[in-house]
Amino acid sequence: MSKTEFDIVIVGGGPGGYVAAIRGAQLGLSVAVVEAAQLGGICLNWGCIPTKALLRSSEINHLLHHLGEFGFTADNIRFDLDKVVKRSRKVAGQLSSGVAHLLKKNKVTVFDGFGKLAGKDGARRKVAVSKDGKPVATLTAPHVILATGARARVLPGLEPDGKLIWSYREAMVPTELPKRLMVIGSGAIGVEFASFYRNMGAEVTLVEVLDRILPVEDEEISALAHKAFLKQGMTILTGAKLGAVRKNGDSVTVPVEAGGKSQEITVDRVISAVGIVGNVENIGLEGTAIAVDRTHIKVDPYCRTGEAGVYAIGDIAGPPWLAHKASHEGVLCVEAIAGHTVHPIDPTNIPGCTYCRPQIASVGLTEARAREAGHKIRVGRFPFIGNGKAIAAGEPEGMVKTVFDAATGELLGAHMIGAEVTEMIQGYVIARTSELTEAELKETVFPHPTISETMHEAVLAAYDGALHI
Template structure:
């Protein structure tokens, strides 16, 4: 008979849940994971990882159609969409199997089913596990970590039907390439899909209800992204209002009001990317002291809910909705349970990355937010056109922007657009986490030739010391 009593039971095996379980096992706590679908969660199976595999294919397709810039020529360049999709699914499958291996290696049992809080017994939490409506097991634990994640938000009139209107799932496994595509929503998810399909040859229109694309990013970065996407052939409609959708056999028609004009649009497919809602239903929150605010569980700085012994991490615990935030929350709350001294995670030190072309990455406050918070700021900017490695790579379009507190030299925020900035942003994350100031960053030696030198120049530029512009 399998073990049913644990120190910790984690409900959800995504990037927050499985990492929490592994760390708990490392600390000597008996731990189990309850997962109803795929280990690795949405991120690994239907989000972060497979989309990056698709985007890599689309980048290659873009390069193949621009070989002349590098002195090459190729005839009859084409792609096999079925193989592109299969590669993406293979990558996801490989990593999901890797998570299963890691849990097994750390002796963490995985219960296949839906987990639900089911009261207490003898001071311990009861968790009911069911599969297809049938009971699988009843577990008990001193502590429970809720890591059930989130799902795509569905707007009335824009409900995915699996054929004409796609959610992220259908968008990742197309059976044929649409010639005309409409993406509703210009956050990271919407823009990444728009970038993939545009680079694969589709005509892409992006509709955003707010006044600019990538609305959480610094306004200057959003403007540069807008310019780059228009240059690539995107149609971008911001400050938009969508009219009723009309399905016409194998196409979709609608009217969009934007910029004082009405645009009549007909496309083959629509992707809805309008945010997420937390998976808070049917997990036993009723009758507990756990509070839910707009589909997300309210937690304190240590991910504790209002119910003693119950924690919530990742997307279900609110923004920023990022896998790396979930993983760090999982480790933090497990170490707190184990009695270790931990520091709360500062959301201002969590980087955000969008893997479009060009890439976008940021950490900390935007310039506008810093000023609104009362800071007197010094702003540094350095364009990629002044960076030798970027030019050599054929990627001269980009910008690194730094925002410093003029009085203390604190790095308040950093914002980047261009090739490989999702890899480079970590340098500024370390700077913020270590509380480095402009003084230390100015003295830091960056290797040459690298695009990262633009990071150094953007620091120098904030203090009128940039060397290559």
């Protein structure tokens, strides 16, 4: 019979849950993970990782059609969509198996089933595990961590049907490339799918109800992305209102009002990417002191809910909805349970990355938010066209923008668009976490030739000292 008493039971095996489990085991605690689907959660299986595999394929397709710029010639360039999708799924499968190996290596007990809070047994919490509606086990532990994640938000009239209207799941495993595609929602998920399908040759219309795409990013970065997407051949509609969708056999007609113009757009497929909702249903929250706000569990800076002994991490605990935030919360939560001194997460130190073409990355306050917060600021900008490595790599379109507090020199925010910026943003994250000022950043030696030199120049530019513009 499987062991049922643990120090910690974690409900959900995604990037928050499995990382929390490994850290708990490292600290000498007995840990169980309850996972109803696949270890690694949405991120490893249907999100972060397989989408990056798809995007890599689309980048290669783009390069193959621009070989002449690098002195090459190739004829009859084509791709096998089935192989593109299979590679993405293979990558996801490999990493999910890797998570299973890590949990086994760390002696974490994994229960295959759906977990929910089931009351108390003295000082211990109970978690009921079921599979296909049948009881599997009742686990007990003084500490339960809820890491059940989130799912795609569904708008009335835009319910995914698996054929004409797609959620992210259908969009990741197409059996054929739609000639005409509409993506509704221009957050990270929406623009990544728009970028993938456009680079693979589809005609893409990107629709956003707000007045600009990528609305959480700095306005200048959003504007540069808008310009880049238009240059790639996308149609972009902002400030849009959608009418009732009509399905026509093997196509969809969407009435759209935008820019003072009403039109009906017919496409082969629609991807709905309009946000997420937390998985708070049927996990036993009823009758507890756990508070839920707009489908997300309220927690304190140490991930504690209103119910003693119950914690929540990751997407279910609210924004930012990012895997690295979930993992960090998992470690913080478990270390606090183990009695270690931990520091709450500063949300403004959590970087955001979007893997479209061109890539986008940011951390901290936008220029507008910094001004709204009352800061007197200094802003630096440096374009990729002034960077030797970017030009040599054939990636001259991009910009790095820095926002500093004029009085203290604090780096308030950094915003980047261009090749490899998702790999570079961590430099600014370290600077913010270490509370560096412009003085230390100006004195830092950046290697040449690298695109990262644009980061140094953007700091210098904020203080009128940029060297290559």
